[in-house]
Structure formats: structure tokens, C-alpha cells
Amino acid sequence: MFLAALAVIATGIAACGSGGGEDLSAWDHDPIVPGYSMADVNIGDPFQAVLDIHGEPEQKLKDGGYLYAYYARTREGGRIDDPASWRMVVTLYDNGNGYLDAEDEVGAIEVSTPYYGTTSGGVGIGSSPGDVEGEFGPCESISETQGPEGENIQLYYYDQKGVEFLISPPDGAITVLVTAYGGLRPVEEEEGTDDAQGGLFGVYSSAPIVPGQTAAGINVGDEFRTVKEKYGGPDSTGSTTEGLVFATYTGGYGTWKMNVYMEDMDKNDSLGDFDIVVSISVRHPYEGKTPMGVGIGSPSADAMKEFGSPERQTSLMHQGEELTIMEYNAKGIVFAFNSASGAIVEIDVNRPLTQ
Known part of the structure; x- marks a missing residue:
């Protein structure tokens, strides 16, 4: 995912x-x-x-x-x-x-x-x-x-x-x-004024991460209308080449903080209330943790301590940042971390894949 x-x-x-x-x-x-x-x-x-x-x-x-x-x-x-x-x-x-x-x-x-x-x-x-x-x-x-x-x-x-x-x-x-000499100047992404209260995530900012089941208060298997009851309407929607539909939430500023992917139940390439959640992707400022305390900002080594060696590990470049992806698809969780710092920047909770 x-x-x-x-x-x-x-x-x-x-x-x-x-x-x-x-x-x-x-x-x-x-x-x-x-x-x-x-x-x-x-x-x-x-x-x-x-x-x-x-x-x-x-x-x-x-x-x-x-x-x-x-x-x-x-x-x-x-x-x-x-x-x-x-x-x-x-x-x-x-x-x-x-x-x-x-x-x-x-x-x-x-x-x-x-x-x-x-x-x-x-x-x-x-x-x-x-x-x-x-x-x-x-x-x-x-x-x-x-x-x-x-x-x-x-x-x-x-x-x-x-x-x-x-x-x-x-x-x-x-x-x-x-x-310029010395490379790009570092910049900080502008954050909303409500970030201290969890921003987009609100009362769900520390909701637990359970691989294959839940993140940010959203459960794999929920209908989209349940997501809307908690987070309101998304900032953008669309469909993927894998036949899924998605809802993107930014919290009103900057880039995405949460993407929710759903099975397109009526096969119309459009998001509907009864589409079923199959994956929840979260980034900062989400503060939820796995059962052993792994969350956004944790060292990638902590994820390996909890989940073992990944089933698949790949690297890619995204806008000048090298990311390493650790997939635990059978367990229903994927981590992306900055290859230079080792810090986790994204966590995806997915419907577990079976052989």
C-alpha cells in the first residue's frame, strides 16, 4: 500500500x-x-x-x-x-x-x-x-x-x-x-495553529496502532461513512491503478497527514459512504504507537525489534529524500523511514495479505 x-x-x-x-x-x-x-x-x-x-x-x-x-x-x-x-x-x-x-x-x-x-x-x-x-x-x-x-x-x-x-x-x-553552494536551505513545513492539540487527528492523535487492524481511530473494515463521522470530509479524493479509492486529509495545511484507502464497493471509481477501508496511512503529527511503542519518529531499528526482519525491503527517492520501505504484509503493517536518519516518517496499517 x-x-x-x-x-x-x-x-x-x-x-x-x-x-x-x-x-x-x-x-x-x-x-x-x-x-x-x-x-x-x-x-x-x-x-x-x-x-x-x-x-x-x-x-x-x-x-x-x-x-x-x-x-x-x-x-x-x-x-x-x-x-x-x-x-x-x-x-x-x-x-x-x-x-x-x-x-x-x-x-x-x-x-x-x-x-x-x-x-x-x-x-x-x-x-x-x-x-x-x-x-x-x-x-x-x-x-x-x-x-x-x-x-x-x-x-x-x-x-x-x-x-x-x-x-x-x-x-x-x-x-x-x-x-546553491551547500545545497538546498532546510525549511520547516508550516504547521497549523491547532497542531499542539493533535491537529487533524484531534482526540485520535494517540489512538493505538494495531497491525492489520487499526490506526488513528480507524479500523480496517470500517465503511467510509464511519471515517467521515470522525474526520469529516477529506481534502481530496481519487482512485488508484490498483482499483482502490482514497481519501486524503491534510488538516487544512501543507501536505497530507493521513490517507485512507478503500475497496470501491460499487466499482464506479468514486468514493462512496459504503466503500470499505483496507489501509490507513499516517504521518506527523500522529502520535499513536504499536504495542511495543513504535511510532512516527521512532528509529527503524525499533520496528525490527518488534516485528523482525521485513518480508520485503526497498529504497526509493521521493523529492530528493531517500526512503527505505519495510513491508510486513502478512502482519498488516508497512514502515517508511528516512534512509539517512533512520527515523520512521510513515506507517501504513493494511488488511493482512495471506499466501
């Missing part, structure tokens, strides 16, 4: 305008200048400068305190965080109003194949790890993850030099990211 949840996290807001249909012959040959610019976009530019050159993005997203503008889709049906799905993604710092507008500041520019501009040393899309280290020296940090089709991908971080490379061993660099 976690992969379905990621699809919901990353569902962008469709935007009007050219959507990347402009002539690409100019910007896709612009030099890559680590720490400064790429694709005719400069670090520190207002978003208006991006609009003047590239027009309106095809999709927009707010996630983790940053704003994202997506240009020139190259793969239909791909996840929004899949580098192979977009030619350019611009990351921006919010000016404080919670949505993307002309005054927001460019923090990073990301391009993927095909892109023809290179660094002063000739490094760009298609370059090998040896080419990259030949120009930039031994990498400050290299990590490995899996691409959308299970392929191994290496992440070469040169934060202090303002550039990063996503490298697929057979193909070389498939994505280049330019930031």
Missing part, C-alpha cells in the same frame, strides 16, 4: 498554460554551472523569471515545505517523483503564502534526459561516474537506491559544489541537479 500512498503524496495540481510545450532548442543546451544556473534558470531567481522563459508548468506540488514546478512530461503514467517522467523540475522556497507564485525563490534546478548542456569540463547527461569524479573529485557522498523499474541507481552528492548526479550504471548520468 505504501507505493499507492506515494502516488497520492505526489499527485500534483494540474496547471493551465503551455505546460512545457515551448521550443526546447535553446534551454536544453544551456551550460550546467554548479552553484549558479542550468536550463536558463538561475539559483535565486524569482519564479516569474522561470515563467518568462518556460511558461506555466504542467504540474505543481507543495511537499516538505518546498514548492515544485514540473516541465515537459516524457513518460505518461510515471510517478511525479520519477526522474524519467520529466525533463525539468524546479524547486522553490515559498514566500510564505503556501502556494506557488511569481515571487517564490528558485532553490534548485533538475534536468533529465534528454539534456545537452554540460559543465565546463564536459560533464552532463550520459556522463560516467569516472567523468563526474574526474571533474569534481572524489564524491562527498554516494548512496544507492532503486529506480521506478527496480534498477540500481547511484546518487552522487557534491553539495558544497552545488551539484548532484543521479547515475544509472548502464546509462551514465540520467539526472543533474544544481543548487
